[in-house]
Amino acid sequence: MTTTRLAHAVVLGASMAGTLAAHVLARHAETVTVVERDELPEEARHRKGVPQGRHAHLLWSNGARLIEDLLPGTTDRLLAAGARRLGFPEDLVTLTGQGWQHRFPATQFALLASRPLLDLTVRQEALTRRNITVLQRTEAVDLTGDAGRVTGVVVRDIDSGRRTALEADLVIDATGRGSRLKQWLAALGVPALEEDVVDAGVAYATRFFQAPPGATTRFPAVNIAADDNVREPGRFGVVYPIEGGRWIVTLSCTRGARLPSTEEEFLPFARDLRHPVIADLLRDAEPLTPLYGSRSAANRRLYPERLDRWPDGLLVLGDSLTAFNPIYGHGMSSAARCAVTLDRELGQGAPSGPGDGHRIQKAIGAAVDDPWILAASKDIDYVNCRVDATDPRLVGVDTEQRLRFADAITAASIRVPEASEIVTDVMSLNAPQSELGSNRFLLAMRTGERRPELTAPPFSAEELAVVGLDASVLTPAAAGSAAAGPAPVG
């Protein structure tokens, strides 16, 4: 229970991290002001400040549960609006670097919807508390205070250009990958933050399609992952069923591969993946949008916790703090983990004394450590990956040994039910990454019953009928080889 309350808290950014943080803060502060550069749409519409919103988004069960706890009824509202709840691994047909995954009974789930629908559904509930004010078309331009304490923020009205100083006893930066926090801190005289970057050069190309009738409710998601063993740039593709009877199809690659840059190149790229099933599915599907691209996919982590002194009155969370290669689908769940951590820490009392903010910031850093290491330790082994990192779990380790272990994990996860369950728990962020080194997992890998290797995508006859595909068009998979770690799905 909160014993003391903040007078005024300001949240910068009203995407997933800022919205959830503002909702939590409303319990611990007299008033909360949210500062957002965009106008926030009243319907599920794309907006400029969330450019990634045009690409495939999956909300893992860990994030979905945390959001449901904060905002009861969110899942039902999403499902009522057409979002899809997929059981994992059952409702996913996926080709990993080690071959096709058996569709074992679901042990976890993910919610699939367009990003604008996910944002709208969360925002409509999260920002309704009476003590929250949202300043739209307003941009944060600077922090006020000094290296010891942030006392507020200078904001600029986008339309009039007028600048105003907002005083606050807590400012939270949730402005995403484009955050100017490092410059703001430098202006206050705070020593430079340490930063790790693991950048596999991932790029996304996405189009929306009208799915065949029934395909968004009675057909699984499809994922084709890269074959990391060949030491070539990775190439990936996903088909996700979303609201409106649509498929969102995202194709992606790592640095060195060429992504489609025109609509004409979309299907050929999909056909050239390690299995052509995505192109087969799209052959007669009606495209609803042009091709959208994105190159904002590096893993990047700031370490405020490593500073000797962090300014009181300031916290950073969401993508501003740690951004991941989106292929793993961990960003929104991490935003939820940040918000829940903030709630827990503020529940012990409002930060009032020197060092309180540092303590909370450390806890937030710990909450995003698992998704960080899952993504960064996988991406670091892609050819052409640019690494500027000091995390000892990433640099200075035996790469061959890591790759061998990762291969063994994937091989077991796709064919051994007990191993699959543990990997699914870890990938959905419901179990710590350390579970992959546990005796339980090692035992499952060694002694679990290994199912036979699958030679083609494991669709049922009924599923093939839904999309009008004959089993013979499903060309047997290219020989699956080693993938370093669990298959990306985001």
Ligand SMILES: Cc1cc2nc3c(=O)[nH]c(=O)nc-3n(C[C@H](O)[C@H](O)[C@H](O)COP(=O)(O)OP(=O)(O)OC[C@H]3O[C@@H](n4cnc5c(N)ncnc54)[C@H](O)[C@@H]3O)c2cc1C
């Ligand atoms: C291509 C792609 C695909 C992704 N797919 C997935 C997925 O499948 N699953 C998943 O969980 N995550 C995914 N992510 C990650 C996910 O989008 C983010 O982790 C999530 O949006 C949380 O980010 P955020 O709220 O911290 O920042 P953002 O979503 O980047 O939002 C920042 C907000 O701050 C506002 N803003 C920026 N600067 C200012 C300023 N100076 N003043 C005021 N407002 C400002 C912006 O307008 C915006 O509203 C994906 C990301 C990308 C790039």
